[in-house]
Amino acid sequence: SPNLLLEFLCNFLAELSLLEYGCLEFLPSQIAASILFVARFIINPKTHPW
Numbered sequence: 001s002p003n004l005l006l007e008f009l010c011n012f013l014a015e016l017s018l019l020e021y022g023c024l025e026f027l028p029s030q031i032a033a034s035i036l037f038v039a040r041f042i043i044n045p046k047t048h049p050w
Helices: 002-019 021-025 028-043
Strands: none
Touching: 002 028
């Protein structure tokens, strides 16, 4: 299902952000919003992710 794909992709990107030391300067809410934005764009690049 598309929602499951979005969830798994968001989890993957979130785990990657934990490995990147530079992400510590951002608030967790900013990282989560960015992850959702990028995941939606990856899944469907022809539509606006917002």
